[in-house]
Amino acid sequence: MPELKAVVFDMDGTILNTEMLYPQVSTEILRRRGHSLTKELTDAMMGRPAPKAFKVMIDWHDLADSIETLHQESEEIFGDILETSLGLMPGFTELFKSILEAKYPVAVCTSAQRDTAIDLLGRFNITPELQFVIGGDNVEHGKPHPEIYLTAADRLGLSPGEIVVFEDSQTGCKAAIDAGTYAIAVPGDHSREHAFDGAQFVADSLHDRRIYEQLDLRLPT
Template sequence: MNHPTPETPIRAVVFDLDGLMVNTEDVYQLVGTELMRRRGKTFDDDLRGAMMGQPAAAALAVMIKWHALTDTLDDLAAESEQTFWEYVEERLTTMPGLHELLAYIDERGLRKAIATSGARHYAEELLSRVDLHEHFEFLLTAGDITHGKPHPEIYQLAAARLGLATSECLVLEDSHNGCKAGVTAGAYTVAVPSPHSADHDFTGAKFIADSLADPRIRAVLAG
């Protein structure tokens, strides 16, 4: 159960969204599978891994190039979004341990924010559906940055907005791209893989948590 002690006390927690706080990677698996089925293609693990953690446009561009699709990015994005919300309706849920961790963060008097590769309208809608939209100090999305994950910009911006050094921020991420962004930014980065990202390379992460309920996360926050 050991974990590296932060060099400076952690004063804020910055969460990724997809696959970390909510089970949207489950939904994306269904959406990707359906989009490819309609085109006589497959949505395999390698393709899913290459897309994960990237802004939507970049992820769909990977899909188009991967299978040499004739679809335009705009058309595929519209179809993907419509299919996603159809599937989300009955399938969206929070990830194990999330609510308990949020309560503990509040107990400790720490701050919390979200930094996601998704679009703002998308992230706000998801958070609203699971009643989490008012639990965070702010939300950073693809529209707030020039470079998406794995570039560190979004976590550098989060720290700046918090008025903290990146080393004072605990970053929780479920994907290789997101984890690399946190590590490169200089944040205390912990990987919390979902079943969809369990095989990702989390080089640089302080440790790989079993879930958001992993007691090592609380130990880091306790100082």
């Protein structure tokens, strides 16, 4: 196993509870059009950049709307939900603190647009501690393509195998695995049934002791 020298987090469903909020947005969008959101559609959209996720929704229900229309509508609905429901995933605060204390460089690679990610992470004062944030709009090929994690490795000046990546979804984990990173799956209630073949291990949560052991981190007291 190569020496692990940096940490990269996915954002939605890994740092923030947004993967639990997005279905509320999709449910409302589809309700307005006489449709219901299924788990199968949620899984098909999860982890993908917004344009591709909305394309999946459009094709799934043969909607007449454009991607741009759905994106604008979702931003309005999501803004209302964020004010009351946005939060951090269990274990992130303690793990992030231990990672920073150990002097690991930390970055975020997300399918969300970079400006959106900067805004959401900034609400919890996370952004100042990061080396950089790469959004889905900063790469040509979104997850599950490995480009975003190969780009992160290049910016960190490291080989992919020297980077630990935390991902909550099958789509994101595939991107991390195919990039050659040390990928750890951290599914939430929204993604526990996903397949994480190729991940180093599937953590119970960000509290999982194995994470601390692999990174030689101080356990929270």
